[in-house]
Amino acid sequence: GLSGLLFSANPQPGNQPFDLESWSITIGLMLALMGVAIFIVRRLKSAHWRAGISGTAGALSFAMVAAFTKLTTIQLSHGILATLVSWQLWALFASGMLSIIMLQSTYGAGPLATSQPAMETTEPIVSILIGILLFGDFVNLRGLALATEIVAGGLVIVGIWLMGSSKKLYLS
Secondary structure, three states: OHHHHHHHHOOEOOOOOOOHHHHHHHHHHHHHHHHHHHHHHOOOOOHHHHHHHHHHHHHHHHHHHHHHHHHHHHHHHHOHHHHHOOHHHHHHHHHHHHHHHHHHHHHHHOOHHHHHHHHHHHHHHHHHHHHHHHOOOEOOOOHHHHHHHHHHHHHHHHHHHHHHHOOOOOOO
């Protein structure tokens, strides 16, 4: 599934200029979604629902880490000193800390077999959307390529959920 998805999508890096308004909206939306998820998780009785929602919220924080890592890497072209005082580096640090807290909360929310697949499917989807919308990355969305991407992406998601929920998955 992953090979088919990457081959069909033919991802290409973008060269979209930084837009503070779009980034501010995205960051605000992600924080709001995580806040709502935390609010809901604290009120749920079902461990499976808590784990799934918490895992999804944790994935959002990791998607932000990926985005800020890319921004910080871009900022490095201006030199180490400029990077050390840039907001991108500090946003990366803050999002990394938030991700650790979210991950630890997710582990305590319920079964790993529910939270892990939720994290592993949500993070790449959100990261791809951020790449397309904020970085201007290109993904082939025409005709047969789009159909293949949908089928291959579905296979990836089903595979992640089957592996994550497998009762016979042993590590040796």
